[in-house]
Each structure stands twice: as structure tokens, then as C-alpha cells.
Amino acid sequence: MSIYKIPLPLNILEAAKERITWxxxxxxxxxxxxxxxxxxxxxxxxxxxxxxxxxxxICVLFIDWEAQFSCTINYVQSLREFYADVIEEFYWVALPLTTQNSLSQYQPE
Structure with missing residues (x-):
């Protein structure tokens, strides 16, 4: 990684929009x-x-851990409704996923 900053003609928002358009x-x-x-x-x-x-x-993938705050679920539902005209498929997935529990040596999963 260079220690020198090389200025580009685009700001980060313009660059993101350009990449998404591409x-x-x-x-x-x-x-x-x-x-x-x-x-x-x-x-x-x-x-x-x-x-x-x-x-x-576009399609959207949302993995539901079934442990999110209700405000998060409300936000997900509101965006799903707001962009319904451009969402071809909304994949709301709840899988039997396990995560590591670093707080317990007796129940690590």
C-alpha cells in the first residue's frame, strides 16, 4: 500500500454510482x-x-438470523415495500446457521 494519496477525479459517491451502473x-x-x-x-x-x-x-438477499432487533426487521420490510417496483425477487432466508460463542467455553456454538 502506498503512503502517498493519489487524488482521483471522482468522489466516492460518484465512483460507487459508476460501478453500480456498469x-x-x-x-x-x-x-x-x-x-x-x-x-x-x-x-x-x-x-x-x-x-x-x-x-x-434487481434481487435482494436477506439472511434472517431470527435474533435481529424488531426495528431491524421493520427496516428490512419497509425497504422491501419501498423498492417493490425494482425488486424482481426478495430472498428472505432463515437457515439453521450456527455461530461461534466466544463467551462460553462449555457452549461454544
Whole structure:
């Protein structure tokens, strides 16, 4: 990694929109993985808005851990409804996933 910063002619928002536009124009199907958090929420907003402008459809993948706060689930549902016109398929997946528990040596999963 360089210690020198090389300025580019685009800011981060313009670069993100350019990449999303390229992706929607190039790939036959686009699926946004959405956790209900701020980062993936922004990605969904940007992608859905650009898809709407381009008249394209996208897919969304939401993995439900069945342990999210109710506000997160409400946010997921509100975005699903808000972008219903550009969402071709909304995959709401609840899988029997296990995660590591670093707080218990007796029940690590």
C-alpha cells in the first residue's frame, strides 16, 4: 500500500454510482446482499435507485438470523415495500446457521 494519496477525479459517491451502473449494464442479474445494517442499506438504496432510473430489476438477499432487533426487521420490510417496483425477487432466508460463542467455553456454538 502506498503512503502517498493519489487524488482521483471522482468522489466516492460518484465512483460507487459508476460501478453500480456498469454492473447493471453488464451482468444479466444482480443480487444485493442486505443485512438490514447501515452499510448494506446504503448499497441497496444506491443500487435500487439506479436500477429504477435504468428500468432494470434487481434481487435482494436477506439472511434472517431470527435474533435481529424488531426495528431491524421493520427496516428490512419497509425497504422491501419501498423498492417493490425494482425488486424482481426478495430472498428472505432463515437457515439453521450456527455461530461461534466466544463467551462460553462449555457452549461454544
Amino acid at each position: 454492473t447493471l449494464n453488464t451482468l444479466p442479474r444482480v443480487c444485493v446482499s442486505f443485512s438490514g445494517g447501515k452499510d448494506s442499506g446504503l448499497m441497496l438504496h444506491l443500487t435500487a435507485e439506479i436500477a429504477r432510473q435504468m428500468g432494470k430489476k
